[in-house]
Amino acid sequence: xxxxxxxxxxxxxxxxxxxxxxxxxxxxxxxxxxxxxxxxxxxxxxxxxxxxxxxxxxxxxxxxxxxxxxxxxxxxxxxxxxxxxxxxxxxxxxxxxxxxxxxxxxxxxxxxxxxxxxxxxxxxxxxxxxxxxxxxxxxxxxxxxxxxxxxxxxxxxxxxxxxxxxxxxxxxxxxxxxxxxxxxxxxxxxxxxxxxxxxxxxxxxxxxxxxxxxxxxxxxxxxxxx
Numbered sequence: 001x002x003x004x005x006x007x008x009x010x011x012x013x014x015x016x017x018x019x020x021x022x023x024x025x026x027x028x029x030x031x032x033x034x035x036x037x038x039x040x041x042x043x044x045x046x047x048x049x050x051x052x053x054x055x056x057x058x059x060x061x062x063x064x065x066x067x068x069x070x071x072x073x074x075x076x077x078x079x080x081x082x083x084x085x086x087x088x089x090x091x092x093x094x095x096x097x098x099x100x101x102x103x104x105x106x107x108x109x110x111x112x113x114x115x116x117x118x119x120x121x122x123x124x125x126x127x128x129x130x131x132x133x134x135x136x137x138x139x140x141x142x143x144x145x146x147x148x149x150x151x152x153x154x155x156x157x158x159x160x161x162x163x164x165x166x167x168x169x170x171x172x173x174x175x176x177x178x179x180x181x182x183x184x185x186x187x188x189x190x191x192x193x194x195x196x197x198x199x200x201x202x203x204x205x206x207x208x209x210x211x212x213x214x215x216x217x218x219x220x221x222x223x224x225x226x
């Protein structure tokens with residue numbers, strides 16, 4: 001008899017407590033969390049699905065060529081802000097006008113300097129002319145037009161990785177100058193068919209690895225010289 005009376009009383013009390021919880025929103029909030037709508041569960045799930053940072057494969061030519069292609073496109077468009085993001089954050093980029101990399105004559109630009117190239121109208125010395133040894137004095141835009149993107153290298157007929165496609169009487173020392181790097185050579189074996197190849201030119205983009213990505217450290221211009 002006592003048990004028969006107690007069960008209805010317990011059911012009544014339980015119903016009152018449940019109704020209070022539902023009215024206050026506490027129970028519904030708990031259910032939202034359990035059903036996957038809770039912020040903590042969503043964040044945890046998102047974090048678990050994020051891939052870890054990939055390790056750079058320095059032997060992957062395809063990745064290097066893609067990086068070089070992006071760089072050439074930015075140079076062609078004179079997008080120096082975009083280009084600065086691909087320049088080595090610590091070493092900057094060294095510009096070589098005539099094949100031979102020289103720590104004495106070549107000019108090195110930091111990321112910040114590259115980002116402001118289009119606004120910089122100051123004249124600098126960028127190295128020396130092949131043959132005469134006269135200083136190369138020009139603005140940034142004039143130097144890039146003459147000794148970087150002097151031809152449409154985005155359409156270069158010959159492109160190779162870690163290979164000097166054509167050379168003249170200047171020393172090709174890219175491998176010695178950048179022992180930790182790799183380079184992509186964009187070459188025009190000739191532009192005017194009537195010149196028999198004596199107007200060949202090339203642009204080598206040199207990259208070094210840093211924090212699991214390739215960053216630009218060298219822009220080497222080469223051309224036929226007497």
